[in-house]
Amino acid sequence: MLCHYGYEDGSGFYYIRIDTDKCCTCAEKPCVQACPAGLFAVCLDDYDEEVVEIREEARNRLKERCTVCKNRENAGQSPRCVQACPFDALQHTW
Amino acid sequence: MAEEFWRWSETSWRNPDLEGWQKGTLTAGVDIGSTSTQAVLLSDKRLVAYASIRTGANSKDSAHNAMRKVFDLTGLRQEDIAFTVGTGYGRVNVPFADKTITEITCHAKGAHYIYGSTVxxxxxxxxxxxxxxxxxxxxxxxxxxxxxxxxxxxxxxxxxxxxxxxxxxxxxxxxxxxxxxxxxxxxxxxxxxxxxxxxxxxxxxxxxxxxxxxxxxxxxxxxxxxxxxxxxxxxxxxxxxxxxxxxxxxxxxxxxxxxxLQSDYDSQIAGALGGAVLGYDLLQRRKKRARKTE
Missing domain, CATH: 3.30.420.40 (ATPase, nucleotide binding domain)
Structure with missing residues (x-):
């Protein structure tokens, strides 16, 4: 399943996409540790698969919470979560 | 009192084809949304009754009220229900739920029930x-x-x-x-x-x-x-x-x-309906597993 966590407001589309079909095969979930803002949490989804999700309190604040990594992106490096994911399951839409 | 133009009407419905019906496995779905709360009752996945009301200040009361409406329509009681699924934004506030499922999963299942497998x-x-x-x-x-x-x-x-x-x-x-x-x-x-x-x-x-x-x-x-x-x-x-x-x-x-796609069902019940369907499926899986281990 492709889960898009985030929002759209007047300034743009801010979503983190998690491909849970890939994510559930990952035992380590290194993204949880890698994220400097601590956005990720491991959960059991509705289909009983162990996946990561974006914490509820952060879902509507991604634009601010991801600033550190957006600065990295400007320097040509991908966000830390995307870099840490061994299964290419994470993507930012902005 | 000033007229309130925003006030949409609450609805409830009982399946008229079920006069003198045989009760099957009864499952319920309760969807507590930010604005409205729905309760749907199924018997062996057949729609028995539903109610859609405004969510008040207290989500727990809304869950009880919606369910009570369904019970009033059918003459059933909480003890008759084999499995209840709570869903929606206020799903943790359904005190009598056996399981909570996110509204996204429930809506997909509910729409699949209402509109068929082509949706x-x-x-x-x-x-x-x-x-x-x-x-x-x-x-x-x-x-x-x-x-x-x-x-x-x-x-x-x-x-x-x-x-x-x-x-x-x-x-x-x-x-x-x-x-x-x-x-x-x-x-x-x-x-x-x-x-x-x-x-x-x-x-x-x-x-x-x-x-x-x-x-x-x-x-x-x-x-x-x-x-x-x-x-x-x-x-x-x-x-x-x-x-x-x-x-x-x-x-x-x-x-x-x-x-x-068009439907005769109330479009607002999809989440609660999906919950009741998923509840039924879950119950069947559990029964199957229990039979296997016997």
Whole structure:
């Protein structure tokens, strides 16, 4: 399943996409540790698969919470979560 | 008391084909939304009754009240229900739920039940959020994208405009179509600013119908963006309260070049209905497992 966590407001589309079909095969979930803002949490989804999700309190604040990594992106490096994911399951839409 | 134009009517329904019916396995779904609460009762996956009420200040009371309505219609009691699923934004507040499931999974399953296995894209337009869901032929979610950051593109936004213009919310859709030519959409994303913009347009001499058309168009454009970002595959269906607003539905259809599937069911029950279906499936799986281990 492709889960898009985030929002759209007047300034743009801010979503983190998690491909849970890939994510559930990952035992380590290194993204949880890698994220400097601590956005990720491991959960059991509705289909009983162990996946990561974006914490509820952060879902509507991604634009601010991801600033550190957006600065990295400007320097040509991908966000830390995307870099840490061994299964290419994470993507930012902005 | 001042007239409240935003107040949509609560509904309840009992299946008339079930006179003298044989009770099967009864499962229930309770969907506590930000604005409305629904309870749906199924007997062996056949729809028995449902109720849709406004969510009050207390979600637990709303869950009880919706369920009580269903019990009043059917003469059943809580003890008769084999499994209850709580869903929606207030799902943790269903005290009698055996399991909670997110509304996204439930809406996909509910739409699959209502519209059949050909439905692939579901747009749920709720009271305070909006979700685009893409599902497979079994009603399992393939992808979803939701927006609950602001009230634009939701039922609450429509309620605000209904009150502002003094047009009963049920009439907005029809009246928004009574314009010769669609005016340009409201430009403000935010409902609070949209109110200011509407006030300005009224002073400029726009008719209520023109303003409603502009607002419905703005809402349609906003959710169309969400649909395009997620994935738009036919067949397409709209659930939630705004599905009853023909002005928004027609404009989404035009923007997306699709036709939305029609149904006799109340579009607001999809989440609770999906919950009850998933509850039944879960119960069957458990029974099967128990039989295997015997």
């Amino acid at each position: 692939r894209t579901i747009l749920d337009m709720g009271g305070q959020d909006c979700k685009a869901i893409h599902c497979d032929e079994t009603g399992r979610v393939v992808s979803f994208m939701m927006n609950d950051k602001c009230a634009a593109g939701t039922g609450r936004g429509m309620e605000v405009i209904a009150d502002l213009l003094g047009v009963p919310i049920e009439e907005i859709g029809e009246r928004s179509l009574q314009v010769e030519k669609d005016p340009p959409p409201i430009t403000s994303q935010c409902v609070v600013f949209a109110k200011t913009e509407v006030g300005h347009l009224m002073r400029e001499g726009w008719t209520k119908e023109q303003v409603l058309a502009a607002y419905c168009e703005a809402m349609a454009e906003r959710v169309a963006r969400l649909l395009r970002q997620n994935e738009m595959v036919e067949d397409f269906a709209i659930t939630g309260g705004i599905a009853k607003n023909i002005g928004v539905v027609k404009r989404i259809e035009r923007l997306m070049h699709v036709k939305a």
